Every structure is written in C-alpha cells, then in structure tokens.
Amino acid sequence: MSIAVIGAGAFGTALAVSLAAKRQVTLWGRDTDWAGRRENPRLPGIRLPAGLQVSGQLDRIVAETLLLALPAQVLGGFLAEHAARLDGRRLVNCAKGIDLASLTGPTALIARACPAATVAVLTGPSFAADIARGLPTALTLACADADAAEALQRDLSTASLRLYRTTDVIGAELGGALKNIIAIAAGAAIGAGYGDSARASIVTRGFAEMQRLAIALGARPETLAGLSGLGDLVLTCTSQQSRNFRYGLALGAGKPFAQGTTVEGAATARAVSAIARRMELEMPISDLVAGLAEGRVAMEHALDILLNRPLKEE
Ligand SMILES: NC(=O)C1=CN([C@@H]2O[C@H](COP(=O)(O)OP(=O)(O)OC[C@H]3O[C@@H](n4cnc5c(N)ncnc54)[C@H](O)[C@@H]3O)[C@@H](O)[C@H]2O)C=CC1
Numbered sequence: 001m002s003i004a005v006i007g008a009g010a011f012g013t014a015l016a017v018s019l020a021a022k023r024q025v026t027l028w029g030r031d032t033d034w035a036g037r038r039e040n041p042r043l044p045g046i047r048l049p050a051g052l053q054v055s056g057q058l059d060r061i062v063a064e065t066l067l068l069a070l071p072a073q074v075l076g077g078f079l080a081e082h083a084a085r086l087d088g089r090r091l092v093n094c095a096k097g098i099d100l101a102s103l104t105g106p107t108a109l110i111a112r113a114c115p116a117a118t119v120a121v122l123t124g125p126s127f128a129a130d131i132a133r134g135l136p137t138a139l140t141l142a143c144a145d146a147d148a149a150e151a152l153q154r155d156l157s158t159a160s161l162r163l164y165r166t167t168d169v170i171g172a173e174l175g176g177a178l179k180n181i182i183a184i185a186a187g188a189a190i191g192a193g194y195g196d197s198a199r200a201s202i203v204t205r206g207f208a209e210m211q212r213l214a215i216a217l218g219a220r221p222e223t224l225a226g227l228s229g230l231g232d233l234v235l236t237c238t239s240q241q242s243r244n245f246r247y248g249l250a251l252g253a254g255k256p257f258a259q260g261t262t263v264e265g266a267a268t269a270r271a272v273s274a275i276a277r278r279m280e281l282e283m284p285i286s287d288l289v290a291g292l293a294e295g296r297v298a299m300e301h302a303l304d305i306l307l308n309r310p311l312k313e314e
C-alpha cells in the first residue's frame with residue numbers, strides 16, 4: 001500500500017518521515033528546492049529517510065491514500081485547482097481549522113470537491129517535531145465509514161504512532177480546530193501576566209465552548225473528551241512548542257509575532273464567531289480571540305470583556 005502526503009510543511013513532512021519507516025511514501029510540496037539536502041527547513045534537524053520520495057509534481061502521485069496536510073485556509077484553493085486529480089481515493093485531512101470563506105471544516109470542503117473519495121480525518125495531540133523524532137504519540141483517525149476507519153487505522157499506525165478510531169468525523173475535526181482558538185487565549189493570558197489560575201479558567205471555559213459548538217453541529221460529547229479535544233487542548237495550552245500558544249503569548253505581551261507562521265486559531269476564531277452568531281450560541285472566548293486577531297479589541301480591554309459578563313451557572 002502506497003501513501004502520499006500532500007503539503008510539505010512541518011506536519012506533512014513529519015508524517016511522511018514517520019510513515020516511511022515501513023511504507024512506500026511520497027511527500028508532495030509546492031516548493032521542494034530543499035529536497036536534495038534531505039532536510040526540510042520547515043522541520044529543521046530531521047533528516048529524511050532514504051526511502052522517502054519528495055515530489056513537486058502532483059500528477060505523478062498515484063498513491064491510493066493521500067494525507068492532506070495543508071493549512072486550513074489554503075485547502076479550498078488547492079482543491080479548486082486539483083480536486084479532479086484526487087477524487088476517488090482515500091483522502092485524510094490533517095488540517096486543524098475551519099475555512100473562513102465557506103464556514104465549513106476541511107472534510108466538508110474535500111467531500112464537496114471530491115464526491116467519489118473516502119474522506120477521513122487524522123488529528124489529536126502531536127507536534128510535528130515529536131512525530132518526526134519517533135516519540136510516542138496517540139492520534140484519532142475518524143471516518144464515517146466504520147470499515148474504512150478500521151482499514152485506515154491499520155494502514156497509518158506505526159511503532160510510535162498509535163491511532164484510535166471513531167466514526168465521529170465532525171467531533172474529531174472540531175476538536176482539533178477549536179482547541180487552537182483556546183490556545184491563543186491561554187497564551188494571551190500568560191503573556192499578559194494574568195497567571196496560571198487564569199489560564200486554567202480559560203482552558204476549562206474554553207473546553208465548555210468547544211463542546212457547546214461541536215455538539216450543536218452534531219459531534220458526540222465523548223469525542224471532545226478524547227485525544228482530539230481535551231487531549232489536544234491540554235497540549236497546546238501548556239506548551240511553547242505550540243504556534244497558537246506562542247502567538248497568544250505575543251498578543252498578551254504586546255510583542256510582534258513572526259510573519260508567515262501558520263497560526264490556524266486566528267482565522268478559525270473568526271469563522272467560529274460567525275457560525276456561533278448564526279446559531280445564537282454564546283462563545284465569549286472565541287469572540288474575544290477573533291476580536292484580538294482582527295485588531296478590533298485591544299488586549300488591555302480583553303480581561304474586562306470576559307469578567308464583566310453577567311454571572312451565571314457553571
Ligand atoms: N506543525 C504541527 O505540529 C502540526 C500541524 N498540524 C496542522 O497541519 C496543518 C499544516 O501545518 P504545518 O505543516 O505545521 O504548517 P507549515 O507552516 O509548517 O507549512 C505549511 C505548508 O503549506 C504550504 N502551502 C501553503 N499554501 C499552499 C498552497 N496553496 N498549495 C500548496 N502548499 C501550500 C507551504 O509551502 C508550507 O510548506 C495545519 O492545519 C496545522 O494545524 C496538525 C498537527 C501538528
């Protein structure tokens with residue numbers, strides 16, 4: 001069984017490195033000038049295994065299983081251009097976000113563009129550098145078709161990547177997307193000097209928001225309490241390896257943040273805020289992160305906005 005990873009950023013490269021230990025893997029990237037050096041600048045310090053092929057030619061990719069590891073906000077444009085080449089295969093979304101243009105998740109975008117494909121999600125607490133180094137990692141593999149989920153679970157598990165399966169695609173996808181918003185808020189609280197107790201409140205109330213929206217959109221509550229949801233929330237709200245958390249730290253401290261860094265939570269917060277308004281759901285932390293990311297809300301007002309809301313039951 002051959003696998004291709006589409007998107008040669010940090011995560012796509014890490015997955016390709018891990019899977020190439022036992023399988024035939026091709027990594028497709030838009031820019032592959034670095035391939036001859038066998039080290040991707042997006043994932044420094046990791047040498048690509050000899051068997052891993054790197055290609056810039058999408059039409060040469062014949063693998064039956066494709067892992068789509070592109071940022072959520074570029075996926076729609078990529079599919080508009082290339083969907084016909086991908087349709088009919090097993091397409092596993094690895095992006096963690098909600099598309100701002102359509103207000104839908106990556107799997108809905110993929111299913112719409114590639115109606116004959118088997119669409120799945122691979123998500124959960126996992127930093128690219130950890131996966132690439134072969135550190136033990138547990139992930140969620142979601143596919144609505146239970147048999148396909150089982151086959152993908154088997155095909156994508158490795159000695160260090162342990163996959164749990166579910167048929168709850170919506171829950172798995174939203175767990176990964178929504179935790180990025182809360183990681184920004186948690187980082188902002190720490191960056192602003194509000195302390196660890198404030199961060200714990202944000203993580204807990206943020207988790208309540210994640211559940212509220214995900215369940216309203218059809219997710220199963222237990223999915224949100226799993227690896228993709230609580231697991232990934234804990235990871236990204238506590239580790240400086242997380243770009244979303246570091247972006248929040250910079251916002252909170254009033255410092256600049258490196259341009260060009262993939263920070264999925266900023267656009268996802270704007271998408272979630274719009275969805276919540278439409279569904280009349282209260283999502284105060286997501287609204288705040290959207291306001292901060294858009295520059296509509298100044299950090300010095302952020303705390304008042306959260307604390308001055310009416311008192312309520314937990
Ligand atoms: N880095 C990590 O630890 C993890 C990342 N993810 C998710 O994986 C997704 C990708 O993130 P990273 O790989 O970390 O990002 P990255 O910033 O390392 O790389 C993004 C890649 O996308 C490529 N790209 C951008 N626009 C493109 C287009 N129109 N067509 C083709 N390629 C394009 C860039 O050339 C770059 O190689 C995100 O949704 C992220 O949330 C998930 C788990 C862990």
Ligand SMILES: O=C(CO)COP(=O)(O)O
Nearest residue numbers: 124125126127242243244
């Ligand atoms: O999703 C991730 C870990 O599970 C990576 O988080 P960041 O995108 O915030 O770096």
